[in-house]
Amino acid sequence: MDNGRPANGVAPKVASALKTFLYRIADDELIIAHRNSEWTGLGPILEEDIAFSSIAQDKLGHSLAIYSILHEVFGEEDPDTIAFTRSEKDFTCCHLVELPIGDYAFSLVRHLLFDLAEQLRFEMLENSLFEPLAKVARKVKGEIKYHLFHAVTWVTQLGAKGNEESKARTQTALNEAFPLALGIFEPGDHDDILKGEGIFEGEETLKERWLTALTSIVEEADLTLPDVQSVEPAYGGRKGYHTEHLQPLLDEMAEVFRIDPGAEW
Amino acid sequence: MLIVDDIWTALKEVMDPEIPTVSLVDLGVITHVEITDGNVARVKMTPTFAGCPAMDYMKNQVQEKLEEMGFDGVEVEMNFDEAWSSNRLTEEGRRDLAKHGLAPPPRFEGALQLDLLNDVPCPNCGSRNTELKSPFGPTLCRSLHYCKDCGEAFEQFKPL
Structure with a gap:
């Protein structure tokens, strides 16, 4: 460290921006994984039960991969400690992923809105100049393709190919989830730094791509996307301000860890 | 040595x-x-x-x-x-998957297109008259399919 640079070769200002960015992504993955897993045993049909459980497992793997970068490159705590011991205010997930599973329409629409953003985000990150993240992006993009395929298939099925009730319930879910989903792209001070370093093109660019892709999926499903200008994005999650639903989830998630931190099974 | x-x-x-x-x-x-x-x-x-x-x-x-x-x-x-x-599976690996009753994943070039999940050859009777039931199966690496000719459900090792 004689040259003033830390062992990982990342300048302190960039490291701080990267950590903020990585925690946002990994926290989203961890919390949505937990929510998706709540469908295990409750899915409306067996295949859906399995689908949500599988997606949960994948998401957990993605959060592990990113917490591992935080641990190995930036000297943060090990992934289990990060996942199970932080308090609510230290989490920077967006509100969308915190909400309870609701009815099946809400979970499906959330799944669509979230996974579309994930797919586009990781596509952008494949060529990131921060190589550890680019490697994870190249790895998980194929998995997310399956997630998005599942979401689009079912939203289209319930919308364009469904009946009056399924379509109405899916539309209601979309109206409810859309402002929450805009919270995925909550701006932050790290954005410009990462852009300047060639690490990530920024939340605003991602949001524009997401809106374009989402508009055509929603049209195909014969649903109506709320006007982005007329809704209030659910911001705050990225700064540690959460809905009342996050803390109970964290309590439940960490229950075993608190009893026996070294438990294995 | x-x-x-x-x-x-x-x-x-x-x-x-x-x-x-x-x-x-x-x-x-x-x-x-x-x-x-x-x-x-x-x-x-x-x-x-x-x-x-x-x-x-x-x-x-x-x-x-x-x-x-x-x-x-x-x-x-x-x-x-x-x-x-x-695509990293060897030819022997593909045969070994079939021994376990799993349809091997098709090889693909470039980016993965998920229409590969349709018309997967049935490992029981070889028919291509099959349909995808779900892209998610009993483990992360398998999808669920149904053969319309022999009437058997089967699993595929997913292309990724």
């Missing part, structure tokens, strides 16, 4: 814990094998799916296998340096 080929041969005997007809070598998860000047065996692996719960188990199996061979040290590392794709 052990050589690199001895490691490959030994790892052919380490099977996938969930599909015991397929070796880890044929599954394509072994990405690098070397023996250092100090007689240390060094193996790198890549996970099939990032959330695969069998990752640690596979890594330990490889570690144990190498430790039996008489090296002065064994290092096994799992990383994403080379992302796994179903």
